[in-house]
Amino acid sequence: MTKDVIVCRCEGTTLEEIATIAAEYQCSAREVKLRTRAGMGYCGGRTCRGFIDYIVSHHSNHQELTLHHRPPVRPIPFALFREVNDE
Amino acid sequence: MVDLLIIGAGPAGLAASIEAASRNLSVTIIDEFTTPGGRLLGQLHEEEKDVWWNGVEEAHTLHEKAQENGVELLLETSVYKIQQEDVYWSTHTSAGIYHSKALLIATGATEQSLPLPGWTLPGVMSIGAAQVMTNVRHVKPGEKGIIIGLNALSFAISRELRLCNIDLEGFFLPPDHFLTTDQAKPLSVLNNLMTLSHLAPMNWMRLGGKIANNNRWIQKQTLSFYPKRGINIWQTPVHVRKAVTSINGSTQVESVTVVDLRADGTMIEGSEENLEVDFVCISGGLAPLTELIGLTDLKLIAIESLGGYVPVHFEDMRTEVTDLYVAGNITGIESAKVARAQGVVAGISACIHSFNLRNDDALEIAMEKVRKERAEAKLQFHPEIEKGRTLLYSEKGEVQYG
Numbered sequence: 001m002t003k004d005v006i007v008c009r010c011e012g013t014t015l016e017e018i019a020t021i022a023a024e025y026q027c028s029a030r031e032v033k034l035r036t037r038a039g040m041g042y043c044g045g046r047t048c049r050g051f052i053d054y055i056v057s058h059h060s061n062h063q064e065l066t067l068h069h070r071p072p073v074r075p076i077p078f079a080l081f082r083e084v085n086d087e
Numbered sequence: 088m089v090d091l092l093i094i095g096a097g098p099a100g101l102a103a104s105i106e107a108a109s110r111n112l113s114v115t116i117i118d119e120f121t122t123p124g125g126r127l128l129g130q131l132h133e134e135e136k137d138v139w140w141n142g143v144e145e146a147h148t149l150h151e152k153a154q155e156n157g158v159e160l161l162l163e164t165s166v167y168k169i170q171q172e173d174v175y176w177s178t179h180t181s182a183g184i185y186h187s188k189a190l191l192i193a194t195g196a197t198e199q200s201l202p203l204p205g206w207t208l209p210g211v212m213s214i215g216a217a218q219v220m221t222n223v224r225h226v227k228p229g230e231k232g233i234i235i236g237l238n239a240l241s242f243a244i245s246r247e248l249r250l251c252n253i254d255l256e257g258f259f260l261p262p263d264h265f266l267t268t269d270q271a272k273p274l275s276v277l278n279n280l281m282t283l284s285h286l287a288p289m290n291w292m293r294l295g296g297k298i299a300n301n302n303r304w305i306q307k308q309t310l311s312f313y314p315k316r317g318i319n320i321w322q323t324p325v326h327v328r329k330a331v332t333s334i335n336g337s338t339q340v341e342s343v344t345v346v347d348l349r350a351d352g353t354m355i356e357g358s359e360e361n362l363e364v365d366f367v368c369i370s371g372g373l374a375p376l377t378e379l380i381g382l383t384d385l386k387l388i389a390i391e392s393l394g395g396y397v398p399v400h401f402e403d404m405r406t407e408v409t410d411l412y413v414a415g416n417i418t419g420i421e422s423a424k425v426a427r428a429q430g431v432v433a434g435i436s437a438c439i440h441s442f443n444l445r446n447d448d449a450l451e452i453a454m455e456k457v458r459k460e461r462a463e464a465k466l467q468f469h470p471e472i473e474k475g476r477t478l479l480y481s482e483k484g485e486v487q488y489g
């Protein structure tokens with residue numbers, strides 16, 4: 001079943017892929033995202049973010065809670081993106 | 088630069104704006120939806136016999152009052168970043184940057200999902216999306232649907248769909264896997280349903296709840312004798328021993344595969360059957376929408392009865408961050424009336440704590456009103472909500488997360 005359960009809808013990443021990577025690398029949710037692209041799609045992880053954190057916290061010993069968000073918290077046009085990065 | 092900027096025009100944000108503006112603050116509300124009211128816009132339920140809660144009317148009333156008091160409302164505008172500068176807040180939106188001395192975040196709740204094979208097919212939606220399509224957009228989500236997930240929210244919305252003559256196959260459990268946990272276990276689902284026994288039409292549950300509370304033997308018996316065709320709630324069959332294992336279709340939803348479960352939740356081999364439906368509603372519960380809080384230094388604390396992580400705050404809706412306030416479902420999942428009452432508190436509180444308004448008894452009265460609405464709430468999302476609030480607002484709670 002876990003093979004057929006897509007967790008990140010934007011990138012099509014499955015429960016099995018995320019759990020496997022978390023277990024293999026014993027890494028943070030952020031690293032799992034970078035390795036699998038889960039949560040990195042168009043919506044910015046709005047649907048799956050909590051799931052990814054949950055899967056990683058149970059399959060990896062890495063003790064870091066990623067409750068911090070980074071702007072932008074909504075998809076925005078590139079013109080606005082420049083301004084976000086002008087800090 | 089305005090005095091108070093509010094993110095979210097739901098019952099909490101609108102109520103807060105009225106209080107603050109009527110005390111002479113300049114107030115702007117920003118919301119990304121096309122219409123003010125937030126989740127009120129989809130709500131229609133019968134609180135007592137023949138007494139209806141009509142969210143659209145409520146939204147209209149609040150919006151009018153806000154306008155009368157000179158509140159400025161910016162719609163179809165998304166906030167994607169907030170930042171505290173020296174003495175003011177900047178709020179970055181799709182329509183530019185706004186500055187304010189005080190900031191109130193009233194972004195409400197977000198729905199939780201229950202992933203399962205086929206849930207990415209067109210025709211699968213969250214239960215809240217079905218509510219918006221039906222009650223806000225007046226579009227029928229399909230000819231025949233099925234609901235996955237049994238909870239206060241899916242029951243309330245099923246009734247609204249029924250009132251629009253939408254055909255529903257029934258309520259089913261999600262498949263049991265790592266991410267569906269308790270929501271896929273017949274016994275915990277049944278227990279949870281019993282705690283919803285305050286919902287008027289579910290007499291059998293109220294009875295069952297009284298007898299069965301904390302008695303596992305009776306609970307198991309109830310499960311063993313649970314009728315195969317389900318028990319109807321507002322004309323929709325509720326199945327606590329059937330799960331949907333996949334949603335099927337080539338380019339859109341055509342059917343679901345359901346399987347019978349034993350009382351312990353294991354599948355009965357060979358019981359699979361396909362049910363024809365053209366839409367599927369998934370209801371995994373609600374959680375506070377805290378993404379903007381995650382951009383600030385404010386701490387989040389996990390309290391299950393409040394729906395997950397909530398920003399640490401005081402009962403008067405102040406936070407430990409100067410000039411930052413929260414109100415409504417972002418502080419915990421509760422009904423619209425509670426959110427509205429919390430908004431009143433936040434509006435008054437901002438006047439007192441950020442603008443030196445004299446602290447008369449208005450604030451205490453408003454806080455008392457929140458407690459009253461909470462105690463009398465007809466729609467409760469978690470049976471232990473009061474406990475969660477006490478933990479958060481008591482000295483003890485502060486020590487725990489401080």
Ligand SMILES: Cc1cc2nc3c(=O)[nH]c(=O)nc-3n(C[C@H](O)[C@H](O)[C@H](O)COP(=O)(O)OP(=O)(O)OC[C@H]3O[C@@H](n4cnc5c(N)ncnc54)[C@H](O)[C@@H]3O)c2cc1C
Binds near residue numbers: 094118167214424466
């Ligand atoms: C699907 C669903 C169904 C519900 N059904 C019921 C029900 O039937 N009865 C009931 O009593 N309660 C229901 N609730 C609970 C509901 O949350 C409360 O009733 C109440 O609406 C909460 O009020 P609020 O002001 O806190 O948030 P909301 O009413 O949710 O308003 C929040 C507003 O903030 C806006 N917003 C959020 N983030 C941003 C951003 N970044 N930029 C701009 N705007 C933003 C949203 O567009 C929204 O209009 C439901 C909740 C959901 C999610």
